[in-house]
Amino acid sequence: MSPRDAILERLRTNRPAGDFPLPEVPTFAPLVGDDLVAEFAERLGKMGGRVERAGPASDPFATVRSRFDGARVIASAVPEFVGNRDLGAVRKPGDLADVDVAVVRARFGVAETGSVLFTESDLIVNSVAYLAQHLIVLLDPGDIVVNIQAAYKRPDFAQAAYAVLHTGPSATADIEGVLIHGAQGVRSLTVLLLQRKKQAA
Amino acid sequence: MSSDDLTPRQTEDVLHREVRAPSDESERGPGGDRLQHAEAASKPIRADAPREPQPRGAKIRGNRPIDQAEAAERFLAAPLHQKAHDERLWDVRRKRDVAAHGIPEWEELRELASQIKTHTLTHLDRYLEQFEAAAKANGVHVHWAEDGAAHNRIVLDILRKHGAKSLVKSKSMLTEECGFRHFMAAHDIDVIETDLGERIQQLDEEEPSHVVMPAVHKTRLDVADVFARTLGTDPDNDDAHYLAESQRETTRPLILKADAGLTGCNFAIAETGTVVTCTNEGNADLSGNVPPLQIHSIGIEKLIPRVEHLGVFIRLLSRSALGSPITQYTSHFRAPRPGTEMHMVLVDNGRSERLAMEEFWTSLKCIRCGACMNTCPVYRRSGGLSYGATYSGPIGLIIDPTFNKRKYSTLPFSSTMNGSCTNVCPVKINIHEQIFAWRKVLAEEHQIPLLKQGMMKAAGAVLSRPAAYRAAIQTADSALRVLPRFAVYNPANTWGKKREMPHAPRQSFHAWYRQNRMKKGGDA
Ligand code: SF4
Numbered sequence: 186m187s188p189r190d191a192i193l194e195r196l197r198t199n200r201p202a203g204d205f206p207l208p209e210v211p212t213f214a215p216l217v218g219d220d221l222v223a224e225f226a227e228r229l230g231k232m233g234g235r236v237e238r239a240g241p242a243s244d245p246f247a248t249v250r251s252r253f254d255g256a257r258v259i260a261s262a263v264p265e266f267v268g269n270r271d272l273g274a275v276r277k278p279g280d281l282a283d284v285d286v287a288v289v290r291a292r293f294g295v296a297e298t299g300s301v302l303f304t305e306s307d308l309i310v311n312s313v314a315y316l317a318q319h320l321i322v323l324l325d326p327g328d329i330v331v332n333i334q335a336a337y338k339r340p341d342f343a344q345a346a347y348a349v350l351h352t353g354p355s356a357t358a359d360i361e362g363v364l365i366h367g368a369q370g371v372r373s374l375t376v377l378l379l380q381r382k383k384q385a386a
Numbered sequence: 387m388s389s390d391d392l393t394p395r396q397t398e399d400v401l402h403r404e405v406r407a408p409s410d411e412s413e414r415g416p417g418g419d420r421l422q423h424a425e426a427a428s429k430p431i432r433a434d435a436p437r438e439p440q441p442r443g444a445k446i447r448g449n450r451p452i453d454q455a456e457a458a459e460r461f462l463a464a465p466l467h468q469k470a471h472d473e474r475l476w477d478v479r480r481k482r483d484v485a486a487h488g489i490p491e492w493e494e495l496r497e498l499a500s501q502i503k504t505h506t507l508t509h510l511d512r513y514l515e516q517f518e519a520a521a522k523a524n525g526v527h528v529h530w531a532e533d534g535a536a537h538n539r540i541v542l543d544i545l546r547k548h549g550a551k552s553l554v555k556s557k558s559m560l561t562e563e564c565g566f567r568h569f570m571a572a573h574d575i576d577v578i579e580t581d582l583g584e585r586i587q588q589l590d591e592e593e594p595s596h597v598v599m600p601a602v603h604k605t606r607l608d609v610a611d612v613f614a615r616t617l618g619t620d621p622d623n624d625d626a627h628y629l630a631e632s633q634r635e636t637t638r639p640l641i642l643k644a645d646a647g648l649t650g651c652n653f654a655i656a657e658t659g660t661v662v663t664c665t666n667e668g669n670a671d672l673s674g675n676v677p678p679l680q681i682h683s684i685g686i687e688k689l690i691p692r693v694e695h696l697g698v699f700i701r702l703l704s705r706s707a708l709g710s711p712i713t714q715y716t717s718h719f720r721a722p723r724p725g726t727e728m729h730m731v732l733v734d735n736g737r738s739e740r741l742a743m744e745e746f747w748t749s750l751k752c753i754r755c756g757a758c759m760n761t762c763p764v765y766r767r768s769g770g771l772s773y774g775a776t777y778s779g780p781i782g783l784i785i786d787p788t789f790n791k792r793k794y795s796t797l798p799f800s801s802t803m804n805g806s807c808t809n810v811c812p813v814k815i816n817i818h819e820q821i822f823a824w825r826k827v828l829a830e831e832h833q834i835p836l837l838k839q840g841m842m843k844a845a846g847a848v849l850s851r852p853a854a855y856r857a858a859i860q861t862a863d864s865a866l867r868v869l870p871r872f873a874v875y876n877p878a879n880t881w882g883k884k885r886e887m888p889h890a891p892r893q894s895f896h897a898w899y900r901q902n903r904m905k906k907g908g909d910a
Contacts, residue, residue, distance in 0.1 A: 189518075189530040192686065192734045196511040199742035205508045207691060208501040210698060213491050230415050232423045232714065278676045279642040298712040311675040311723065315668050333712070334697035342693045343658050346524075346721035347675070352712050353423060355668040356413075359583035359599060361606045362427025362474050363626035364412040368582055369634060369641075370668030370715075 215331035221296040222326050222378065229299030229376060232353035233366055239379040249321055249377050256285035256319075262309045263290045263323055264382065278312035287317035287371075291324045292341055294376070297332035300352040301376065304345035311347055315370040320354070322374060325381045401476055402469035407432035411626055423710045424666040425599050427477050433470035433605040440608045441467055443592070443771025449793050452775065454800045458768030461603075471603055472766045478599075479760040481709025482810065489701070498698050500814040503751035506656075506689050507741065513656040513689045514732065520659030521730055524721040529731045534564030537733045541566070541648070541681060542573055544729050548679050550645030552576040556663065556670035557584045558650025559597055559754055560685045560733060562776045563789075578640045580669035582633055589616040595770030595778065598707050598756040603769045647673035649719070651684040652753065653699055657692045660720045661730065664703055664713040671717050681729045682719060687737050687750040699753065702812040707755040740788050745823040749784045751813040758807035758817055764800050773797060780807035784820040791831065798824035 186194070217224040226236040240247030246266060253259065260281060261268035266288045275281060289308055291301035301322050308314050330336050342348050355370030366372050407430030413421045422428050441464040444457035462468055486492045506513055518528050527544075531537035537560075545553065553575060555561065567588065570577045579588040583600035587593065590612045594600030601609065606624045614621035619632045649670040653662040661682040663670040674680050690699065704713045722728035741747045759765045759779030770778035775786040775794055783801060786794035798821050807817040 187530070188532045188536060188734075191532060192530055192732075192738055193511045193514065195734075195738035196514070196686075196741060199738055200508055200511075201741065201744070201747055203508070205501070205505045207505040208498055210498055210694060211494075216489065228711070230417075231421065232711075233413060233415070233421050235416055277678070282638070282642055300712060300716070305723070312672070315672050315675065333700055334694075337694050337697040337700075342660065342696075342718055342720075345718070346723065348718040348720070349671060350712070350716040352714050352716075354714065356424040356426075356666045356714050357582045357630060358412075358424050358426040359581075359586065359601055360604075360609050360626040360629055361433070361470070362412075362425065362431055362477070363606075364421055364424060364426035365627055365630045366413050367634065368630060368667035368669075369580060369637065369672055 210334075213332070213334060215297070215335075217296045217331055221329040221331065224296040225294050225299055225329050226376075227299075228297065229353060232299050233356055233364075234299060234353040234374040234376060236376045236378065239377060245379050246377070249375055252319060252321060252373070252375055253286055258284045259286045259288070260284045260313050260317065261288040262307065262313070263288055265323065265379065266321075272309040272313060275310045278310055279316075281310060281313045281316045284313060284317040286319045286321060287313045288321045288323070289314060290381070291322050291376070292328070293336070293339065294324050294329040295331075295333060295336045295350070296329050298350075298352055300333075300336070300350040302336065302339075302341065302348060302350050304341055304349075305347045306345070314349070314351070315355070318367075318372055320351075320371040320374045322351070322376045323379045324376050326378050327380070401473050405431050405433055405466070405470045405473050422481070424714060425478065425708045425710075427474055428481055429477065431470055431473050431477065433466040433607070437607050438464050438466045438605075440464070440604060441769065443595070443769070444774030446774055449790070451796045452773065452793060454768065454772050454774065454796060457772035457774065458764075458800075461769045461772055462767065467603065467605060467769075468767060470605055471769060474602060475760045475766045478708055479757070479810070482706055482757055482760065483709075485705035485709040485711065489705070495698055495702055496812055496814050499702055499753075499812055500751060502690060502695050502698065503753075503813050504748065506691060507687065507747070507750050510686060510689060510741070513691060514686060516656040517654060517659055517689060518732070520657065522659075524659050525728070526659060526721065527727065527729045529729060531731055531733045531735070533735045534566075534733070535569075537561075537564045537683060537731055537735070538566055538569040540731055541683070542570070542575070544679070544681060545575060545646055548645065548727075550575070550679055552578065552640070552644045553646040553648055553681075554578045554580050554641050554644040554673050554677065555648040556650065556665060556673045557581040557594075557600065558648070558683055559594075559776065560650055560683050560735075561648070562594060563735060564683075564733070566683075578637065578644065580637060580641060580673060581665070581667055582630060585633055585637060586612055589613070593771065593776070596756055596759060597754045597777070597781075603771060641672050641676055644677045646679040646681060647675075647677040648681040648683060649673050651682055651688050652703065653690050653696060654684050654688045655691075655693055655696070656689050658720060659730075660693070660718050662696065663717045663719070664700070664715070665717070666714045668715045671715055674717070674719055675723070678726050679729075680719075680722065680726060681731065683731050683733060685737065686732050686734055687752075703753055703755055706757040706810065706812040736788055743788070745827075746784060746788065746820055748815055749781070749788075749817075749820060751815055752781055752785070753813055754781075755812055757810040757812065761806045761810050763802055763804070768800070773800070780817045780821065781815075784815075784817060784824060787824055787828065791828065795828050798822075798828060 237248040239245040259268035260270040354374040357368035410430040586601040595603045610624040613619040765779040
């Protein structure tokens with residue numbers, strides 16, 4: 186018998202007696218107020234992230250300009266910002282190790298936790314969201330869902346090869362509980378509230 | 387950073403004043419407020435100089451029963467370590483309470499999580515088949531391993547086929563169970579742990595002591611020692627930021643040139659064939675997204691039916707583990723990146739057998755949050771390594787004997803039966819009742835020679851100090867917080883009755899033991 190069949194066989198033989206139905210999961214009332222943007226910002230702040238409103242139409246990135254100070258390599262996965270590293274031309278994921286700042290757009294945000302979701306198509310190269318030193322995340326204020334339960338009703342999880350919720354930057358407190366940002370991944374995560382451009386096509 | 391910031395907390399819930407740090411190095415938010423997410427302590431805790439050698443774990447002597455009490459004695463004999471450990475875990479436990487109380491439907495979520503897990507475990511054959519079919523349709527290579535050795539061989543095979551010599555991995559208790567690192571070392575594969583705590587433990591050639599915080603038993607001075615020895619850092623610099631940064635700088639090149647990456651799995655979704663990992667460092671994402679070959683090791687009990695069920699488990703996991711609403715990264719790996727291979731290894735290693743154990747099968751519901759460890763007075767005061775097993779603390783007491791009844795025969799006695807573990811468990815495992823049930827099983831099978839020796843002596847010590855004993859158990863909270871040593875090693879535990887919410891064992895162990903011993907003619 187193959188290991189597969191042996192395992193499945195044992196699971197059938199050893200199944201505990203009794204009826205164990207799958208419960209219906211009710212829809213829970215959101216624990217956040219109506220101002221989803223404010224709730225999102227407050228919670229992301231507690232998780233070590235920052236939120237900035239977009240600057241004027243002429244320069245929407247004005248409010249996060251300081252985040253680019255001293256950055257030499259900027260990789261942008263969004264049409265709103267032009268970087269100097271072409272993500273479309275990356276040969277292997279590790280080539281992004283020298284990126285100082287990456288600019289990406291979140292598919293949606295979650296007010297309950299301050300999380301943002303990316304899939305492989307948002308990141309173009311997945312590793313950029315971890316190898317970059319700092320992450321700037323564009324989020325349309327209209328793309329914030331109330332809670333984690335609502336997030337998991339979105340179709341993205343079943344469709345994407347890779348989907349990830351980021352809630353603040355990479356963090357560790359493995360040494361005496363001292364909180365440190367930038368354990369392995371990005372040292373900071375800043376969300377810029379910027380509406381999606383309506384797709385022309 | 388002025389110590390003034392700490393004033394409001396100064397008197398609040400401090401177990402050990404000696405380990406209160408005078409200053410605070412934790413990250414601050416934009417408004418200067420102190421951040422407490424991830425596994426951060428809510429207040430600075432610091433085991434200061436003088437340098438105290440780190441107490442090591444239980445002595446492993448082949449198949450001989452682990453002497454947890456002996457290792458615990460050594461941990462207790464290192465007061466700085468012991469107090470910092472106790473303080474830190476109690477702090478995490480309190481953060482957990484705050485997080486749980488913030489959600490009105492908390493109890494309902496626990497019940498749902500329990501039922502979803504129970505349902506899945508009793509239909510696991512079906513869900514595994516569904517998972518396999520979905521994963522294959524996603525272009526994933528699916529493997530099945532009956533035990534840890536098979537898991538290791540399968541992974542080695544995959545690596546050899548790709549000519550891979552180095553592998554970066556994120557934290558995975560399953561691979562600890564399989565002795566993965568040791569096996570790979572023997573086959574010339576370079577395995578690099580990427581979680582900071584796990585990396586500290588790897589460099590120190592020590593097992594992880596906690597499922598969520600692998601190096602929580604170490605002080606910064608210990609870490610400075612380990613890094614000075616292995617990474618060449620300045621031995622006199624014990625700044626946590628310096629140490630963490632040194633690890634980042636030395637690990638990153640290894641991640642970049644690794645031939646393969648491996649992650650564990652927190653949840654596996656049957657409907658979509660997805661592996662979900664929850665980390666704070668993003669190291670599972672580096673392991674999964676940087677190397678050209680990607681492997682995920684999955685314990686078969688990790689299955690849940692549908693994506694929507696994550697809406698229950700993700701809300702419970704990090705809140706229970708660390709008191710944080712979610713981990714920094716919740717990652718869903720479903721299909722390979724273009725041009726690369728993705729492998730998933732489904733591992734049994736005793737789980738299908740455990741399903742047949744009437745009193746113990748529900749331990750398979752465990753989502754490895756560590757809450758039962760953080761709340762356990764024995765664990766907090768003896769350290770995870772004193773258990774001499776992959777799993778420590780209350781969950782370890784009920785899982786370890788399923789791997790080796792003789793070797794772990796004494797572990798179910800390392801409990802005060804206060805039931806707090808059961809109360810905090812997000813999937814409602816009746817942990818303390820299972821601990822009690824194991825005592826019976828092990829006594830019946832004559833697996834506990836120590837009963838006749840040290841443990842009964844300890845019981846004698848308890849009985850000779852009735853006033854102190856009563857004082858210690860007046861309230862559950864005080865018993866949990868300031869448990870006297872004699873109560874820790876008291877096998878009688880008649881005081882576990884109805885002090886916290888869950889029901890106490892029907893019969894006290896002491897009464898049962900006397901009765902049982904009579905029956906067996908004093909042979910036990
Ligand atoms: S037994 Fe429960 S509390 Fe303990 S680690 Fe498992 S899920 Fe968490």
